[in-house]
Amino acid sequence: MTLTSSELEQLLRELVERRIEPPSREWLERTLAALGAAPDRGALLEAFTAATRRLGRARLAPTEAEMARLDGAGVSWPIGSWGADELGRVALLVAAAAHWPEAELPALVEECYRQGDGAERQAVLRALPLLPGPERFLETAVDACRSHIQPLFEAIACENPYPARYFPELNFNQMVLKALFTGVALERVIGCDGRVTPELSRMAAGYASERRAAGRSVPPDIGRLTGERGDQP
């Protein structure tokens, strides 16, 4: 089951509001109300950037009841590591999606990403699976996989259902190889097991062979892709 954008916005807003102080709460309420009344690009971009200063970085760490509600809303992947700012930014984008002309949303999201700092870019990537027409954001998501900034790469590759749902095979395989290459545990790649193909197995086996030829260790979880045993950590 998926909720409409405004129901999801409500749920995300409640989650963040429980974790912030009254002045921050007022700011968020005021900002979201203004967005709902009259979508304003400049105001959204400004609020999106200001979110860390306004909301702080406290970790979300949801309760079991909250996790059940999230799961009911279709958010079945872990979001416990998100900060209040990240959650607030995702709520802003979800709210924007509810109020913006549908065709203008991709340009707005792209602008948040391209002009964003590291934390803003990560929040955009976390929001992608929650926005309407998620396949429209494929280019941004794939671009993030090319980054050498590990937290940015992990924001799309880890605890995010987007790649398994929307990436073409080539991009998904490259992302998984990069996860292996950068020491990311494959269990963090949502939906990885369901996307293993003979080509991905071949690439992973090739990587194991290259590592062994260089006298280096092989990631312990490579068997998820190849069926072989990796080295113990």
Add this chain to the structure above:
Amino acid sequence: MKLFDPHIHMTSRTTLDYEAMAGAGIVAVVEPSFWMGQPRSHVGSFEDYFASLLGWERFRASQFGIRHFCTLSLNPKEANSARIAQGVIDLLPRYLSKDGVVAVGEIGYDDMTLEEDKYFAAQLELAIRFDLPALIHTPHRDKKRGTERSLALVREVGFPEGRALIDHNTEETLPLVLESGCWAGHSIYPFTKMDEPRMVALVKRYGAERILINSAADWGVSDPLKVPKTAALMRESGISEADIERIVWQNPVAFFSQSGRLDLGPLGDSPAIDQTRLWEGNSVLRGQQPIVKR
């Protein structure tokens, strides 16, 4: 022994690195254009980048007695950006005929997408048109397949193998490259790519013909002294002086001389240093006494 580092991104390094490199015997470097650790989103950023490789960076190197050459290209990662890729390709002819541009590069594959295929081939064609060799990067992921595809593309385009340098080789790719007739580069890195003892083992097994080593030092964890350090380990391990000199000097000189634009000056000596000189009004000095060595 004079040393040549044929792949190093000096734009990301400090003047202390230049001093240390010169002190260790490096007299010439090739700086390939590449990406900046994060994607650029405007073609104009490349215009300024190419200008800095041809201008300020060459001047900076000269202030420490090092000759600086460069290779220019749209790099494999950014070939995937629809915002800039074709624009950079259209810009390149303005720059590829300049002095001190000794190859098109680094080009090649990153994710092995259709866009990368297209711009890799287009830039091999540009290299033919501007009578330049090509410096070809091989990918970190799916490296063996990426190398095979690079060699296949070089053949398909009809690019002369003796004018192609395939870089970042490993134990599994070097035999393929040597068999093809292309030159084989090795990036000696602290943790990934290739290290000194493995490089020594490769030279003992395959010899020195068409083999190059470089530091590929950039903004990441890397070491601009990897060429002298690897040469030292080769010496300790009993590799002949003639073979070492071939790898760290004669091979890179022979390869990049094919551009007709590798001007190493008389006998390839270090250029004279004159730190009283300015570049567009700027000096590398910050209040020090200028060094002048003729």
